[in-house]
Amino acid sequence: MTVTRADVARYAGVSPAVVSYVVNDGPRPVAAATAAKVREAIEVLGYRPNTTAQALRRGSSRLIGHVVPDLSNPLWAQFALAVDDVAAQRGYDVLLASTDGGAEAEHRRIDTLAARGVDALILTSVLARPDLVDHTRPGVPLVLLNTFFEVPGLPSLGVDAFGGARTGTAHLLAHGHGPVGLVIGGEAGELREQGWRAAARDAGVAAGPIARGEFSRHGGLEAGSRLLGGPDRPRSVFVSSDLQAVGVLRAAAELGLRVPQDLAVVSFDGTVETEFTNPQLTTVRQPVAAMARAAVARVLDPGTGEERQVLPAELVVRASCGC
Amino acid sequence: MTVTRADVARYAGVSPAVVSYVVNDGPRPVAAATAAKVREAIEVLGYRPNTTAQALRRGSSRLIGHVVPDLSNPLWAQFALAVDDVAAQRGYDVLLASTDGGAEAEHRRIDTLAARGVDALILTSVLARPDLVDHTRPGVPLVLLNTFFEVPGLPSLGVDAFGGARTGTAHLLAHGHGPVGLVIGGEAGELREQGWRAAARDAGVAAGPIARGEFSRHGGLEAGSRLLGGPDRPRSVFVSSDLQAVGVLRAAAELGLRVPQDLAVVSFDGTVETEFTNPQLTTVRQPVAAMARAAVARVLDPGTGEERQVLPAELVVRASCGC
DNA sequence: CTGAAAGCGCTTACAG
DNA sequence: CTGAAAGCGCTTACAG
Numbered sequence: 001m002t003v004t005r006a007d008v009a010r011y012a013g014v015s016p017a018v019v020s021y022v023v024n025d026g027p028r029p030v031a032a033a034t035a036a037k038v039r040e041a042i043e044v045l046g047y048r049p050n051t052t053a054q055a056l057r058r059g060s061s062r063l064i065g066h067v068v069p070d071l072s073n074p075l076w077a078q079f080a081l082a083v084d085d086v087a088a089q090r091g092y093d094v095l096l097a098s099t100d101g102g103a104e105a106e107h108r109r110i111d112t113l114a115a116r117g118v119d120a121l122i123l124t125s126v127l128a129r130p131d132l133v134d135h136t137r138p139g140v141p142l143v144l145l146n147t148f149f150e151v152p153g154l155p156s157l158g159v160d161a162f163g164g165a166r167t168g169t170a171h172l173l174a175h176g177h178g179p180v181g182l183v184i185g186g187e188a189g190e191l192r193e194q195g196w197r198a199a200a201r202d203a204g205v206a207a208g209p210i211a212r213g214e215f216s217r218h219g220g221l222e223a224g225s226r227l228l229g230g231p232d233r234p235r236s237v238f239v240s241s242d243l244q245a246v247g248v249l250r251a252a253a254e255l256g257l258r259v260p261q262d263l264a265v266v267s268f269d270g271t272v273e274t275e276f277t278n279p280q281l282t283t284v285r286q287p288v289a290a291m292a293r294a295a296v297a298r299v300l301d302p303g304t305g306e307e308r309q310v311l312p313a314e315l316v317v318r319a320s321c322g323c
Numbered sequence: 324m325t326v327t328r329a330d331v332a333r334y335a336g337v338s339p340a341v342v343s344y345v346v347n348d349g350p351r352p353v354a355a356a357t358a359a360k361v362r363e364a365i366e367v368l369g370y371r372p373n374t375t376a377q378a379l380r381r382g383s384s385r386l387i388g389h390v391v392p393d394l395s396n397p398l399w400a401q402f403a404l405a406v407d408d409v410a411a412q413r414g415y416d417v418l419l420a421s422t423d424g425g426a427e428a429e430h431r432r433i434d435t436l437a438a439r440g441v442d443a444l445i446l447t448s449v450l451a452r453p454d455l456v457d458h459t460r461p462g463v464p465l466v467l468l469n470t471f472f473e474v475p476g477l478p479s480l481g482v483d484a485f486g487g488a489r490t491g492t493a494h495l496l497a498h499g500h501g502p503v504g505l506v507i508g509g510e511a512g513e514l515r516e517q518g519w520r521a522a523a524r525d526a527g528v529a530a531g532p533i534a535r536g537e538f539s540r541h542g543g544l545e546a547g548s549r550l551l552g553g554p555d556r557p558r559s560v561f562v563s564s565d566l567q568a569v570g571v572l573r574a575a576a577e578l579g580l581r582v583p584q585d586l587a588v589v590s591f592d593g594t595v596e597t598e599f600t601n602p603q604l605t606t607v608r609q610p611v612a613a614m615a616r617a618a619v620a621r622v623l624d625p626g627t628g629e630e631r632q633v634l635p636a637e638l639v640v641r642a643s644c645g646c
Numbered sequence: 647c648t649g650a651a652a653g654c655g656c657t658t659a660c661a662g
Numbered sequence: 663c664t665g666a667a668a669g670c671g672c673t674t675a676c677a678g
Contacts, residue, residue: 002462004671015649020673027674031647048438052378053671056654061375071407072595077400081421084394093435096419098407112416115371139325217599246599253601272395276540276569278576278601327655338665343657350658354663376655379670 003045012041023049055117064092064296065113065121069101073215073243074271075286079124079145082292090300092119099125114140120299141302145295146286148191150308157295157309161268164284164313165195165238166202168266171282171315172236173199175264175322179208181234183223183244185215192240192268208234213244220247228255228263236264236321242271245281249320260322270316279319287311326368335364346372378440387415387619388436388444392424396538396566397594398609402447402468405615413623415442437463443622464625468618469609471514473631480618480632484591487607487636488518488561489525491589494605494638495559496522498587498645502531504557506546506567508538515563515591531557536567543570551578551586559587559644565594568604572643583645593639602642610634 005023009016014034021030022038030038041047055061064087068076076098084094095118097109106125113121114137121142136142136154144156172180182196193210200207209232213223220239224247227237239245245267249259257263259279267274270285291311298309317323328346332339337357344353345361353361364370378384387410391399399421407417418441420432429448436444437460444465459465459477467479495503505519516533523530532555536546543562547570550560562568568590572582580586582602590597593608614634621632640646 002460006671016672017649017651017674018647021648024673029647034647048434050379050440050671051438052375052384052440053654054673055375056373056379056656056670057672057674059654071394071400071404072397074395074397074400077394077397080419081394084419084421093418093420093439095416096403096407097416098404111371115374116416117373117375137325217595221599246596249601250599250603272540273569273596276544276573278572280573329655339656340658340665340667341663344664347657352663357663373655376670377657379654379672380656380658382670 002050003047004050005047007045008038008041008047011045012037014038060119061117062092063095063116063118064299065095065097065110065116065118066124067097067099067106067109067113067122068124069099069106071096071098074273075242075269075288076124078271078288079292082288083122083124083145083296085289086293086296090296092296092300122295122299141299143295143298145291155298155307157291157298158311159286159291159313160310161191161313162195162198164268164286164315165192165240166199167195167313167315168268168282168284169196169199169238170202171317172238172264172266172321173203173205175236177235177264179206179234181208181227181237182210182240183220183227183237183248184210184212184240185219185244186240188212192238196238208237213247215241215243217243217247217250220244221250222247224248224251225254228252228257233263235262236266239265239267242267242269242274242281242283245283245320246273246277249277249281260320264322265320267320268313270314274316274318277320282318282321282323283316284313285316286313325373326370327373328370330368331361331364331370334368335360337361383442384440385415386418386439386441387622388418388420388433388439388441389447390420390422390429390432390436390445391447392422392429394419394421397596398565398592398611399447401594401611402615405611406445406447406468406619408612409616409619413619415619415623445618445622464622466618466621468614478621478630480614480621481634482609482614482636483633484514484636485518485521487591487609487638488515488563489522490518490636490638491591491605491607492519492522492561493525494640495561495587495589495644496526496528498559500558500587502529502557504531504550504560505533505563506543506550506560506571507533507535507563508542508567509563511535515561519561531560536570538564538566540566540570540573543567544573545570547571547574548577551575551580556586558585559589562588562590565590565592565597565604565606568606568643569596569600572600572604583643587645588643590643591636593637597639597641600643605641605644605646606639607636608639609636 099105124145147156148161211223211227213219267283274281422428447468470479470481471484534546534550536542590606597604
């Protein structure tokens with residue numbers, strides 16, 4: 001059997017309450033000598049408080065629920081890791097739920113996390129659908145991590161996607177290769193697309209062709225093949241995620257195009273793998289650690305201000321843009 | 324406030340016990356009419372049993388603790404995902420702990436997971452050090468997932484690293500480029516190294532040069548640069564992980580070596596990203612899903628036989644070997 | 647400074 | 663078929 005507080009009390013010759021006072025350093029004072037006896041008993045017996053019992057009694061699990069679409073996407077993995085780090089620093093464990101990206105699975109996971117009594121919920125999701133509110137718990141603070149836009153009624157936090165895309169595209173345009181193509185996932189007209197368009201407008205250059213594909217390596221490969229396989233292929237392309245950019249590099253290779261000589265590429269996200277692609281990717285980096293820190297603070301520190309928090313993206317220049 | 328069993332009982336006009344009988348479908352029978360009333364009350368009030376209270380009472384959390392070295396390594400992320408999937412199918416949630424790869428952090432995480440009352444522990448780790456046993460919990464079944472060798476006193480499960488490395492190296496040797504180099508992490512003399520050596524012996528060819536480096540893209544880059552930068556560089560190389568192989572590809576690119584023309588490469592692990600490297604990597608794939616399934620079964624189904632279970636690796640032929 | 651007792655929300659023997 | 667009661671391991675007012 002595992003050792004309980006009662007065992008410690010018996011061994012130390014004190015009441016169970018005193019054991020709690022020592023373990024929690026309060027709320028009642030304990031004589032130094034008594035405390036020493038208790039600590040020795042704890043040491044000898046190897047006592048660890050039962051977190052489940054504490055959670056039930058305190059009404060707090062010291063657990064944060066974190067929902068991500070798909071852990072096999074390095075970006076989500078990076079978010080998971082960052083949230084875990086920050087949470088650990090504050091004495092919280094993270095209950096992570098990967099959902100395959102479906103809204104229904106996501107809702108189900110939110111429900112089970114809530115039933116687990118998590119103290120807070122972080123949703124790193126692309127799906128900020130309105131029916132999400134139905135799965136919200138009154139007592140459980142929640143934040144959407146990594147949304148690009150304001151979500152009515154829900155606190156959210158994300159990178160400046162418009163600015164990031166504009167910067168990335170502008171950098172490409174500055175190389176003077178003319179119109180910049182776009183490989184992008186998600187719904188038409190989202191912020192990265194707007195940023196890409198704005199950069200063209202700023203430069204007085206026509207917007208390049210668009211190819212849409214899933215947010216995956218495969219999606220990037222397909223969209224890239226379409227974009228680059230046609231007659232009027234652009235000399236440069238902005239890609240809405242690193243994962244897709246990896247697919248675009250593959251598409252370029254299959255078509256015999258050299259990057260950056262025949263095709264300049266800038267991607268979005270800034271995950272580690274971009275440092276090791278061939279060539280290394282110039283990318284617009286999301287400040288993942290800062291975002292995770294902000295998200296955890298948002299959800300753990302009550303009344304942390306505004307509903308929507310935007311963090312800046314940063315251009316990381318490497319080889320794929322032809323600099 | 325969240326709704327409790329007592330609320331449901333009051334609403335349905337029955338005793339709290341009956342609510343439990345309905346929710347758990349036992350252990351006492353309930354009249355159909357009564358059950359219907361209870362179910363309606365549950366529906367109307369939106370009742371969900373408090374998992375924490377259930378855990379405390381049952382002495383079982385329906386939680387599996389899973390320790391991985393580093394979630395930013397796609398292989399570990401894939402294991403995390405696979406374990407999560409299998410566990411979910413069996414009604415378990417997974418408490419995931421990423422450890423930065425250090426033994427001390429790993430032990431600490433094991434302790435906190437145990438304090439959380441996990442029903443079982445899966446350690447996906449490279450560190451099967453003897454002092455691990457000290458952090459084992461008597462009542463908590465445990466399995467080491469992804470160890471290559473037998474660990475005395477601890478049930479473990481892993482791929483046939485020796486066979487996999489031998490197969491991968493043999494495939495390279497069959498191309499007739501002479502001695503095959505090795506880029507490898509971990510301790511000298513481990514099973515992949517032995518397999519690589521055995522393949523050379525089988526073929527009657529001398530073993531090629533070895534370069535050691537961390538199990539990371541960076542480690543592969545450094546080791547690869549050393550191996551390929553010297554005067555007597557091998558024409559082909561076996562790499563002990565995909566991550567390192569990505570680094571080796573980068574090293575080759577920096578040295579102006581074409582893969583596979585100047586250098587043939589085979590790696591180990593078979594994560595998704597190998598399909599999108601440039602060129603696509605020929606790799607020895609670990610059966611991650613099957614391993615996760617076996618690990619969960621090992622730890623949830625009591626008395627599932629042997630202490631050590633080995634699963635076969637499979638060669639996936641793509642472009643980097645020059646086929 | 648220390649201890650006896652209530653109660654967190656459940657499950658489940660036990661009695662009716 | 664239904665209910666009153668004990669108890670899982672804690673925290674924390676309350677009393678001494």
